[in-house]
Amino acid sequence: MKYKACLFDLDGVLVDTAIYHFQAWKTLGRQFDFELSHEQNEELKGISRVESLEKILQWANYQATHEQKDRWLKEKNENYLALISNMNSNEILPGVISFLQQLKEQGFLIALGSASKNAQIILEKTGLITWFHAIIDGNKVSKSKPDPEVFQKGAEALGCSSEECIVFEDAQAGIDAAKAGGMKVIGIGSPLVLSGADKIISSFTEIQVSDFLTL
Ligand code: BG6
Ligand code: MG
DSSP, rough: OOOEEEEEOOOOTBBBBBHHHHHHHHHGGGGOOOOHHHHHHHTTSOHHHHHHHHHHHHHHHHOOHHHHHHHHHHHHHHHHHHHHOOOOOOOTTTTHHHHHHHHTHHHHHHHEESSSTHHHHHHHHHHHGGGOOOOOOTTTTTHHHTTHHHHHHHHHHTTTOOGGGEESSSSSHHHHHHHTTTTTEEEEEEEOOOOOOOOOEEGGGGHHHHHHHHO
16 A cells, blocks of 8 residues: 555644644733734644744834743643633544544554644643554644645654555645655645645545545
8 A cells, every 4th residue: 555654733733723823922912902813823834833933023013032932831831721621522533533533443653743742742631642553743843834844754654655644634734844855744724724635625524545546
């Protein structure tokens, strides 16, 4: 078989945490009178916490000191952790478990490729952790998406070449990262905001493993 492994982004692909990141950044922005929009939030998807703050400060046209930035990064994460504190398996997105089950039955290797430094805790809270053969998260990479590092490390950890991997992503930065790494990518979301993917679906309820084998 051509493909051996699937690499999954976490936030917005396996679990509905994208909304919590949005809420936490929106709350933080209000400290300097900035109201984050949905359109701007799209650009924050997939990128690291530090880069997200830099973008927000730029949009707000606010010159922050190092101390302010450190404090706000901490505050945003504390707020985010509070929002996800009661997370459980109910917040796994529709169709995800049955898709993972199909992959397992068909012998695919499964890895996580996420920018989040909170990935481990989310995988534990939701019980998703048991499905993964390798976990590459924000603590294991030095370059953020759209750099392909996170997916290249995922493929390497599974012992696969990039041609043998399919990436699942909800962020434009993630789609670009997969492409830069020479991998096939399935976008999760709307074709109105995502471009460059080999296929776009709105949810895992729309796809069977057999649907991507011909990509
Ligand atoms: C990505 C999210 O998965 O992780 C981004 O799409 C987020 O919105 C990034 O900023 C970093 O997450 P964390 O949990 O380390 O702040
Ligand atoms: Mg995502």
